Amino acid sequence: MVRFILLQALAFCGHDESHTSSNKGNFLELADWLKMRDEGAKNILDNASRNNFLTSPYLQKDMCEACAKQTTKAILDEIGDKKFSILVDESHDSSIKEQMASVLRYVNSKGHVIERFLGVENVLDTT
Known part of the structure; x- marks a missing residue:
């Protein structure tokens, strides 16, 4: 459920x-x-x-x-020992709280670029 x-x-x-x-x-x-x-x-x-x-x-x-x-463990198992990049972006929500979003990007065994969203974290400062 x-x-x-x-x-x-x-x-x-x-x-x-x-x-x-x-x-x-x-x-x-x-x-x-x-x-x-x-x-x-x-x-x-x-x-x-x-x-x-x-x-x-x-x-x-x-x-x-x-x-x-x-889900994160499944993503890491899928990546294995392949190279990957981490994409991080910042923004603020409607209540002006600073947030940081994280995404992993890698190429799978079929040669397709895969992006997996990891999550959004509230942070005190995005500098």
Whole structure:
């Protein structure tokens, strides 16, 4: 579920995540969809203790960071011992926070130039 939400660049939560809400947010709606189609997932999610619904923003951020680490490892495995370059660009967002974006560029075994986005980091100064 987390990988799907990240791949689609969706928000995890909605405005009203109560049981009576008609739209509980992407994460809970996807969990409900999964429960309707997979009996094993239904048993796990329906029998989870009250504090184990995976809806904590801190836990969801940890899950996102775990996916980011797996993705970075897959990119590094794909590069192997080939030469690569690092592209770094800076900008500021609408709240005037300085940000730095990082991209790896390399040539794959078929001779195609590949660029892989690594992430955006908030920085104090971009000099």
